[in-house]
Amino acid sequence: MRKQRNIILATFAAATFLVGIGANAGSHAGSAPELAQDTLVTEERAPEHSIVDEVIWVVGDQPILKSDVEMMKLQGEMEGMTWNGDPDYIIPEQIAVQKLFLHQAEIDSINVTEAEIAQNIEMQINRWIQQAGSREKLEEYKKMSITQMRQQLHDDFRNNQLIQQMREKLVSDIAVTPADVRKYFNNMPEDSIPLVPTQVEVEIITKQPKISQDEINHVKNDLREYTDRVNNGETSFATLARLYSEDPGSARQGGEMDYVGRGMLDPAFAAVAFNLTDPKRVSKIVESEYGFHIIQLIDKRGDKIKVRHILRIPRVSAEATDSMRMKLDSLAADIRADKLSFEEAATVMSDDKETRNNHGLMSFNSEEGRTSKFQMKDLPTEVARKVERMEVGDVSDAFPMVNEKGKHVVAIVKLKNRIAAHRATINEDFQVLQNVVLQKQRAEFLHNWVVKKIKTTYVRMQDRYKNYKYEYEGWVK
Template sequence: MKIINQRHIPIVAALLLAAASLSAMTTVPGLSGSWSRGASDSTSHDSTGKEETPIPESSVIDEVVWVVGDEPILKSDVEMMRMQGQQEGMTWGGNPDCAIPEQLAVQKLFLHQAEIDSIEVSESEIAAGVQQQLNRWIEIAGSQEKLEEYRKESINEIRNDMHDEFKNQQLIQKMKQKLVEDVKVSPADVRSYFRKVPQDSLPYVPTEVEVQVIQVSPKIKQSEINRVKDELRGFTERVNNGETSFSTLARLYSEDPGSARQGGELGFMGRGMLDPAFAQVAFNLTDPKKVSKIVESEFGYHIIQLIDKRGDKINVRHILLRPKVSQDEIDAAEHRLDSIRTDILANKFTFEAGASYISDDKDTKNNQGLMSNSTADGMTSRFQMKELPTEIARVVDTMKVGEISAPFTRINSKNKTVACIIKLKSRVDGHRATITEDFQVMKDVVLAKEREKVLNDWVVDKIKHTYVRVNDRYKDCKFQYQGWIR
């Protein structure tokens, strides 16, 4: 039987669970239910008021250990974060028994402010982020099957588990960005800061690389495309016959994980936020009862149903199916790239010409195959190794400047299997920053420190104006922020 993740139990149910396990309780303002004080300071009483033996903490199934505003932090939340940290090799910079609940409490402060400020994260953003993380995990595990075996969950169950956590991470990140968006530093600030920094304390600039890519997408058999289209036509027929609803079919069958859990609904979006082919059909829909024709996009094949239109934005639901690529087709794409690589090495044409005329990667073919990296200060062709897609980074790590790789496959940002060869255009090895060569790096360091100070001051002030209740077992903790204990 699968153990239920206590983190996902509704608050009332979790409190009732704690109540059933503990007899010593104290009322907390703002919560319907009671808050367990825990074994460190709780003593149970019988009906005559006599003290009985304190309840050992090990017997507690779950309990509320902190309350921030009207949001509880459960013991199971703390243990879940501790387990995730251990799996990912995280360090807590102090006693984890104190640092972990404090970090959860700070997250709740940012989430509460994000709600007040109406910060939003779209389902498409969540889906893309979750899929990128899944791709990294699959690459590390070796295959989707191995990841599912390790996690003891199907890939869809893993996606569902990740959804809310990733959404909260994005809300927190966007809230932080809003709080520091007006923080600026001048060149004089940068020079002044680093004049005071000892040489051996200057920031270390990690190795940076520039990478060019030629990509070939494996051809998909027409029989597989026909299978997908027939399945979508079957969905349309079932909806039109009143056999079932579009949203039910989307939840069951759509391969867009972000919207599937919402019954295929995307939320209100402008034309520019959607794939052009998808948008062309979606914005021409007028009858919410009708289902669109089959639409091919960069993501796969869709059918679409209108929900509502508001000005220049539209809300639709869709079902996405992706044709499966066979291993024979992948092998054929790699074989073609191997021939292209041989011709380049034989000087029949350059890598740059191959990228411009052969590659089907729309993001790089018009730039001679040069990959671009989006940063806070704009686009750059330079990547730190950790910023590259995992499969590309692994190949680049073994290459010399000017070398062209053997063909390999990867999962791209559209969740499609593609074959690639890459050329390492340049590499700047890691070094201590200099004001002449690495001014931007130094500026980023100073800007980060100024932003960190603004966020720190905001958290301290927010704590002062937020109801906080902390279990007595944490009263001797040395916290990063002051004001938790009152």
């Protein structure tokens, strides 16, 4: 099956634009996208070799540049993706559709928090770290620091989340009944019934290697220095947060967090933050599950608080990682020798709160709801590599990984169950089949929404883009 590129919206500054488009589009630049369809005036194009960049489409008041398309095409090639058609036409259309959703998100006042953006960026960077083998190898491969990667990803991830939330809002009222599911699949040929991929259930024990006191002292001394510089009037807290904080969600904002209630914060962080009264003072050093912080009050509003903070994360040494691997290898040997069960060990010993309370069983939020049944692609990379070679009941040797909070840990896993790939059945896989029908109905609704939106949106494109058979009708009139 061919995998088609799902465009991540990006914008690039154009060095020069095609002669004529800037002037023709200028009269519409300040207008809302809800305008009558217009026909692009035929332009006299400059020789291809002389064009550094050019506007090829305009959607509402938003240009699509040739460089946008070239960059997306290059990314697709690097990721081994194929196209169901000509990417020079498919990509501009996909970017245009994304702009329609972004415009509607603005109209509907859809918002995403910096915390949401940061969480998704961190998950992406952690996947890259696992693939590269270490932070250092990733930075060498990307030729930029982790901080620079976070900054580069920020706007794309923000736009993607706005689009996702807008799409979810549009289809939120669509539902299917059991009768809808049965009717759909009773009329489907047997060889067309969806294949449910192999699924696994995995239990995990993670332990964080001990961080040396010297490393902790180093981090604390840095935070004390930042406090002294703020108190002495040498610089502002916000400036230091932008320079040194390791919280990607707030560092770009000078360490500033949105108004938040006590229950949304780490308990240790909240205990100090909610006791601050003087915006000019910097808190004592606070240790949370994420690292060490200093905090500055901005405002209190009812039972919510707005603060700035600087986060510093102590580094784990290779020696500490090796020592923890030996301890978990010894624990794995005891479990294999039936001295204790994996579930007992996970409940008592694991550092992972999410799985510890579930006897080590991993789970995640799927489209069908919370489930412990993972497809291999949904598992953390390092866990998937271990599980792939294991039999049901096997316990792995210890291995290092980066968890969802960005911490370096050592883990062992047990393969609890493996469900072989099979054709879906109503009795065994009803949720899977229900989701297929639901996604089909949602896709049809969104397709029709885009077509309707195109009719009321100002769209212009260069003549050479007008003769392609696009997925959505109405771009050209």
